[in-house]
Amino acid sequence: MSAAASSSTPGSSSSSGHAEVKSLLHQRLIESGEKERLKEHLKTRLVECGWRDQLKLSAKEIIRQKGLEHVKLDELIAEITPKGRATVPDAVKRELLARIKDFLAQQENI
Amino acid sequence: MSCAHLSSFKTNHGIDSYIRLHRALITPLSALGRSQSALMRQCTKCSERMKQSVLHIHNLSVELTCGQVFCHVCGDYVYDEELEALNDHRFNQYHVSLGLGVKFQPWKASQQEISLLKKHKKRKVLSSSPTVGLRGLVNLGNTCFMSVIVQSLIHTPLLRDYFLSDRHICSQEDNKEQCIVCEISRLFQEFYSGAKSPLVPHVLLHMTWTHAHHLAGYEQQDAHEFFIATLDLLHRHLIRRTDVNPSNCDCIVDTIFTGKLQSDVVCQACRNVSTTIDPFWDISLDLPTVLPQNQVGPVSLHHCLERFTKPEHLGSTAKIKCSICKSYQESTKQLTMKKLPIVASFHLKRFEHSSRLHKKITTRVAFPEHLDMSPFVSHMRNSKSETGGSSSSSSTSSNDALTDSPIRNNRYTLFAVINHIGTIEAGHYMSYIRQHRDKWYLCNDHQIVPASIHDVLDSEGYLLFYHKQRLEYS
Numbered sequence: 001m002s003a004a005a006s007s008s009t010p011g012s013s014s015s016s017g018h019a020e021v022k023s024l025l026h027q028r029l030i031e032s033g034e035k036e037r038l039k040e041h042l043k044t045r046l047v048e049c050g051w052r053d054q055l056k057l058s059a060k061e062i063i064r065q066k067g068l069e070h071v072k073l074d075e076l077i078a079e080i081t082p083k084g085r086a087t088v089p090d091a092v093k094r095e096l097l098a099r100i101k102d103f104l105a106q107q108e109n110i
Numbered sequence: 111m112s113c114a115h116l117s118s119f120k121t122n123h124g125i126d127s128y129i130r131l132h133r134a135l136i137t138p139l140s141a142l143g144r145s146q147s148a149l150m151r152q153c154t155k156c157s158e159r160m161k162q163s164v165l166h167i168h169n170l171s172v173e174l175t176c177g178q179v180f181c182h183v184c185g186d187y188v189y190d191e192e193l194e195a196l197n198d199h200r201f202n203q204y205h206v207s208l209g210l211g212v213k214f215q216p217w218k219a220s221q222q223e224i225s226l227l228k229k230h231k232k233r234k235v236l237s238s239s240p241t242v243g244l245r246g247l248v249n250l251g252n253t254c255f256m257s258v259i260v261q262s263l264i265h266t267p268l269l270r271d272y273f274l275s276d277r278h279i280c281s282q283e284d285n286k287e288q289c290i291v292c293e294i295s296r297l298f299q300e301f302y303s304g305a306k307s308p309l310v311p312h313v314l315l316h317m318t319w320t321h322a323h324h325l326a327g328y329e330q331q332d333a334h335e336f337f338i339a340t341l342d343l344l345h346r347h348l349i350r351r352t353d354v355n356p357s358n359c360d361c362i363v364d365t366i367f368t369g370k371l372q373s374d375v376v377c378q379a380c381r382n383v384s385t386t387i388d389p390f391w392d393i394s395l396d397l398p399t400v401l402p403q404n405q406v407g408p409v410s411l412h413h414c415l416e417r418f419t420k421p422e423h424l425g426s427t428a429k430i431k432c433s434i435c436k437s438y439q440e441s442t443k444q445l446t447m448k449k450l451p452i453v454a455s456f457h458l459k460r461f462e463h464s465s466r467l468h469k470k471i472t473t474r475v476a477f478p479e480h481l482d483m484s485p486f487v488s489h490m491r492n493s494k495s496e497t498g499g500s501s502s503s504s505s506t507s508s509n510d511a512l513t514d515s516p517i518r519n520n521r522y523t524l525f526a527v528i529n530h531i532g533t534i535e536a537g538h539y540m541s542y543i544r545q546h547r548d549k550w551y552l553c554n555d556h557q558i559v560p561a562s563i564h565d566v567l568d569s570e571g572y573l574l575f576y577h578k579q580r581l582e583y584s
Contacts, residue, residue: 030148031141033208040210048580072186 025104034103038096045092055084112190113181119168120190128172128179128193136177137204177201243270243545245301246308246556250315254555255333258541259340260311261553262526262575263294264301265543266453272362273298278348290317290340291347308556318343333528333539334392334457334573341367341391367391369451372488376421377432379439384432387448392455392573393418397473411456411477411574419446419486446488452581454483454522456574461534470534472570477524479563481576484520522576530572542566 029035046052059080063071133139135147169182177197181188198215205213219227243265247257263269272278273295286292293314300309319326322339341363348361359368373386395414421444424430429438460471484490525544530537540554542561552561 027145027148031145033141033144036204036208037210040205074186 025107028107029100029103032103038099041099042092042096045095046088049089049092051084051087051089051092054087055080058083113184113188115169115181115183116179116188116190116193119170120192123168125193125196129196131172132177132197132200135174136172137200139203139207241306242304243302244551244558245305246553246558248308248310249555250310250312251328252330253311253315254539255331255336256311256315256318257553257555258333258528258539258573259337260297260314261541261543262337262528262573263340264298265526265545266366266575267525267577268366268452269362270298274302277362288317289347290314290321290343293317294344330536332461333530334394337455337573338391364389366452367455369447369454370449372446372448374444374446375424375430376442376444377430377435377439378441380432380434382432382434391451392457394457394459396459397471397475408474408476411475411481414456414458414475415483415486419444447483447486448488450483450487450520450578452578454481454576454578456576458572458574460530460570460572468534470530470537475571477527477567477571477574479524479567480579481522481524482520483522487520519578519580521579523579524566524574525577526573526575527566527569527571528573529569539572542569 026035029038043052059076062076062079134143135150138144138147171180171182172178173180173187177200178187179190179193180186198213202213205211247260249257276295278291278295280286280289280292282289297309297311297314318336318339321343325331325336325339345359345361345363348363349359368389368391371388371390373388375384375386376382377384393415395411395418397414398409398417421442423442424440426440430441431437432439432441456477458475462469462471527542529540529542531540532538540552542550542552542565544550548563550561550563550566552559552565
C-alpha cells in the first residue's frame, strides 16, 4: 500500500510537490486526531453563528416541496451544498485556516 | 428506516463486518490505527477494490466519514436502529479517545416522552414577538435595587438557558419554598409565560430578608450589594455543602460569573514575584477623579480597566514581607485576569464613602457595546509590560499560540446596564436590558419601554454586564 494519490494527477513538478505536501498534511491531521478536533470546532462555530439552523431550514423547505418520499440524501446534499459553502462566515474560515496553519507550523518534515 | 436488503444481510452475516470497518477505518482508537486508516483511505486502488467487493455481493457500502450505510439497490442511505446505536457508541469512544469528551447528541424522544407529548396537547411556543420574556416588576417600597438585578439576571443568556431547560433539580424536595434557586426558576417561568402584567417579587424579597439580613427592611439598598448577595445565596443553595473549593465550583453561578484574578507582587529589592490567584464575581473599578493628561473626551471603561491592571507601587507605608529577602520590602502589585468569566460584571464605584464625606461621583465613563478583554488577560498584559522578556517565547505552547493569533476569543457584548439616578441619600435604579440579540428596553420597576443602543451607551452606567461572544466548551 503506498500513498499514491498524487502520482496519478498530471502537472508540473511544483504542483505535484504541492499535492504531496497536502496529502501528507492531511494524513498527519488524521493520525494526530487533529482533524476530528478541527471538525468538532468548526461544528461548534457553525452552530453558534446560526449557519446550521439556516441550512437546516432550507433543507426542510426542499423536502417539503418535493415530498419526503422523493428525496434522497445524496441529491439533497448536492442541492444545498453550494448554499452551505457560500454562507460560511469569513471569520469562521479565517479561524479554521489559522488553526491549520498553527498545526502545520508544529509539524516537522513538511 | 432500515431496508430489506440490509435486514437480510444482517440475518445472514450479522454485524461483525460493520464493527470491523468501524474499528479499522472510521473510528480507530489508537494513533497507529488512525495512521493506517489515513493511508488506506488515500490508496485509491484499495478503496476501489473494497467498494467493489462489497458492492458485488451485498449491494451495501459504508460511508467512511459518518459511518452511515448506503444501499445500492434502494439508492439511498438506510437507517438501521442497531447499527445507528453502534455508530453513536463508536463515535463516542472515538471522541473520548481524542480527548474531545462525549459527542453531543441531539434529544431523541423516548417512547414514554412521545406518549406524554401526545397526552398533553397544550404547547408553549416561543414566538418571534419581541415582548416575550419582558415583564415589569412592582416596586414593593424602595425595592428598585432588587428589580434591576432581577431584570439583569433574567436576561443573562446562559442563566436563562439553564433555567428554561429545567436544569435545577432541587435537593430540598420537601423544603422547596425555602430554596432561592427554585424561586429564581419560578421567576423565569413567569417572565416567559407570555403574561404581560407586572410581577410582584415578594417571595424573593422575603427570602433575601431572611437569608441576607443586612439587606432587610424597607430602606434603600445598593444594587451592587444585592447582586453579590444574590449570587452568593444562589451559589450556597446550589451546592448545599460547605466543602466546595470556591475556585473550582461548577455550579451554574460560578460557571457563568466566576473569573480568576492574578495578583503579582514584585519585591523591589530582589525582583522576586509572588503570585496569588483569587476568584471573582465582578470587578469594581475606581473612577479617576483627575483626568489623565492628553485625555480627549470622557474617561472610558477601557481606561479604567487599564488602570485596574497597571502595576501599582505600594509605597513605603505598605511594605510586604518578601519570602526571598526575609524582610519587609517595598513592592509593586499588579492585578491581571487569569481566567475571564463568561459574564463580566463591572461595578463603577460611583458611591464614595470616606471618613469625611459620602458622595456620588457622576464622572462620565464611556463604555462600548463590544469589548475586547485580551489586553487585560494575565499573559498578554505581562508580556507587554516586560521589556526584554523574550525568553519564554520559545516555549510557547500551542494553546498560547492560539490566543496570540489574530482570532481572539476574549470579545464581549454588552447585555445589561444598571443606572442610578439621584443622590447618594435618595435615588432610583433603572436598567437597560437586551432582548433578542439587539433590541434594548428600559426597565423602570413595572414599566418597560423600548430603547436604542444609543440611549444605553449615553447613560451614566453603574453596573455593566458583558457576555462573552464565544464560549469554549470543555
